[in-house]
Amino acid sequence: HTNVHTLFRESILLLTGETGEPCRASLTLTCDLADALSFAVVTGSEELVSRVLRVRVRDGTCCPFPVAVAVPFRARYRGNYRDVAVKVVDGQGRTSYVRPSYTEEMCRGQKGSFAEVRVYTLGLFAVVSCLRRENYTVPRRGLSLRLSADPRVCLHYLPGCFTSSVVLQPVDGSLLASLKSRRDGYHAVLSTSPLLHITHPSSQNLRRPLTVTLPCPPNPEKRRGAGQGGEQAQLTRPICGDASRSTPTLQKVSELLVLLGWKDDKWNILDKVTLRNLQNGLVSFELSENIERLFVVRLLSPVSPSRLTALAEEVEERVRCTAVNIVLQQAQADPHTALVAVLPSRDLPRAMSELRAQGYCGPAEPSLEIAMSEGEQLLVSFSGNITLTGGGGVCERITFHSQRKNHLRLHLTEVDPFGNYSSPHYKGTALFYKVAVGRVEWREGQATPSCCVSLKDLVCKLSVTLPKVHVHIPMTTTCPRPGCLSDSALLWLSEELSEEDVSQLVLCFRLRRGSVQLARHQAPGGPASWAYHVLALWRRALPAGPHSAKTASLARCLAKSGRPDLARELLLRQTATGESPVDSDK
Incomplete structure (x- = not known):
């Protein structure tokens, strides 16, 4: 799907002139990807299911309208509650939704789905999945409407005449379970109905009551008990009474139904409305006033009104969010190439398996669950x-x-190649900051936050490591500078020293730990190679002075480290070269 736009780029734009005959538009129009503007394309409960295309007229050309645009898309989750539409944003920022016709095309062995529309304006084109909106007109004889999204939802109007629309937002059971696990005050909530959005004419009040039927499942424990033992198996609980009683009295638990409505820009409990419990978990009630949003809650025990309104607000906010996990993986062939993936929690095991099959590996544990809304951005930085x-x-x-x-x-790289000397890896941390849609602006051709991110926007930290590269430095045999120990002397000495001797010499040399660690990584050949690199490192750190003084200094260090035999041999070699050793009597 990533390459489907490239594959079909030649054929997604067609011009239809006055004769109605289509012709290629490649010489008149230009089509470019504008995925950086995807945050501005979706609003509310919409979900983007295609890439964002920008269609423009070439300079100096004239484009006859209408233009037929076919946008490739792929919707992962489709059901009765959602429809697919093409969203068009023109150069002045005006938005329009066009119902497309769907086509299937084959090109270069790949099959793609297209949403085709005919338009009279150009700009940004994107395919979005939005909640199904049903428009209807109530005739004078009245109307009994069952929604196509969920036939259990019924609206019964008495005789009248006006035009209206309705949108149904389902509430997943896992969402309610998540809220109950985080808030102790919601434990008494058994189930909820979908969120019902009704748009009535603002200038016309309901002259007769409107009957609404919504699904609100009953207590599953009570339903199972009734199936096993009938009325005797109904859920019961003891009533708190006098402690002197030896046998508690059992009382049947009666479920409570509460209706909440959106009035005066807030959620309110409609306690004056009578709710009737119907069969198959349906709830019916009558409304005598215009209510924009309706929500039914089934309770096991009474809950305070403030908690119920807070529940409605949280449900309304969370239905537009998706629980995700952030994963940071590195390519096995090149650890410096990393992939950051934001994966839905429900698809996490399958998505992780796909990443491993593509050659990525990383930490075993992803991040904790994070709630992300459509169009929100994650800023990724490293420390x-x-x-x-x-x-x-x-x-x-x-x-x-x-x-x-x-x-x-x-693509990652290390900041300091000499850092993390005590570890075989370079270490760092990936920081993820969440930026809401309202805080993102389009500046100088890119999307940037309207204000600086802060620590409160930090949602996740993931550790990352890079392997240290072992750079082999060949042992040079060039002539040393005047006053320096020769390479041949250091080579002879490195062959005589063991790994323990080198460790003792390091203490006598007073070298930095980071430099010694780097010398170990640069000498993969064994103890002799490491000893040579340490001796060469010590020689470079010496101040300018006579050759005999440096030989005597190295002899003293050898004697202190437990190798006086090598110290004597070194002094004899230096004497054989014709120079008198300094402090040789020591």
């Missing part, structure tokens, strides 16, 4: 000894869309 290639505080961004792959490929 520690690892940064992005280019450095300078550069950060990358991911725009989240629940029905698209949210992947970001990065």
